[in-house]
Amino acid sequence: MSARAGLVIVNTGDGKGKTTAALGAAMRAAGHGRRVLMLQFIKGEWESGEHDAVHKLEPRVQIRRVGKGFLDPATGPTKEDMSGAREGLEQAAGALSEGTCELVILDEIINAVNYGLLSVEEVVEAVRSRRPGVDVILTGRDAPAQIIEMADTVTEFKEVKHPFTEGVKARKGIEF
Numbered sequence: 001m002s003a004r005a006g007l008v009i010v011n012t013g014d015g016k017g018k019t020t021a022a023l024g025a026a027m028r029a030a031g032h033g034r035r036v037l038m039l040q041f042i043k044g045e046w047e048s049g050e051h052d053a054v055h056k057l058e059p060r061v062q063i064r065r066v067g068k069g070f071l072d073p074a075t076g077p078t079k080e081d082m083s084g085a086r087e088g089l090e091q092a093a094g095a096l097s098e099g100t101c102e103l104v105i106l107d108e109i110i111n112a113v114n115y116g117l118l119s120v121e122e123v124v125e126a127v128r129s130r131r132p133g134v135d136v137i138l139t140g141r142d143a144p145a146q147i148i149e150m151a152d153t154v155t156e157f158k159e160v161k162h163p164f165t166e167g168v169k170a171r172k173g174i175e176f
């Protein structure tokens with residue numbers, strides 16, 4: 001028998017903490033000498049603090065932003081959004097099947113599926129085709145049934161309160 005079976009972990013729901021929890025898991029894995037790749041599929045236009053922080057942990061932990069960043073729900077996905085997500089999935093599938101990293105985080109990939117940038121089938125296929133022993137974390141609101149079904153651990157982050165609803169803007173160091 002080769003290494004232990006890798007786990008599929010899903011951080012979903014409308015509450016805050018899905019991406020930051022995945023970053024916490026990255027820190028924990030890195031502390032045990034594991035290599036981590038985090039691909040961020042859809043992100044706001046701000047440079048998120050984790051990018052700079054993670055540079056100090058390279059090459060053990062790597063973060064790459066894939067795709068164009070902010071997707072405008074009013075206009076829908078552009079060609080660049082589509083090709084960015086596709087390229088991100090290719091990078092993800094490559095890392096998962098090669099097994100060069102023991103933890104692969106696909107941040108906001110669930111949103112990429114919900115926006116129609118990627119099909120749920122191809123995401124499930126890429127995760128299922130991973131090397132034994134590779135753990136995967138997928139994040140994003142409203143995880144589809146097929147993703148929940150494939151997962152070992154699913155946590156729903158539930159909003160109880162968020163100052164955004166009181167008109168407080170996103171804060172540097174907390175939201176990005």
Ligand code: ATP
Nearest residue numbers: 014015016017018019020021159162164174175176
């Ligand atoms: P975080 O990145 O803080 O862990 P998240 O990954 O759970 O949050 P996303 O749904 O990816 O949240 O939202 C992206 C941005 O919106 C982040 O800057 C996040 O902090 C912020 N955010 C998260 N939840 C809420 C909420 N309920 N209301 C308003 N803004 C939110």
Ligand code: MG
Nearest residue numbers: 018019108139
């Ligand atoms: Mg997030």
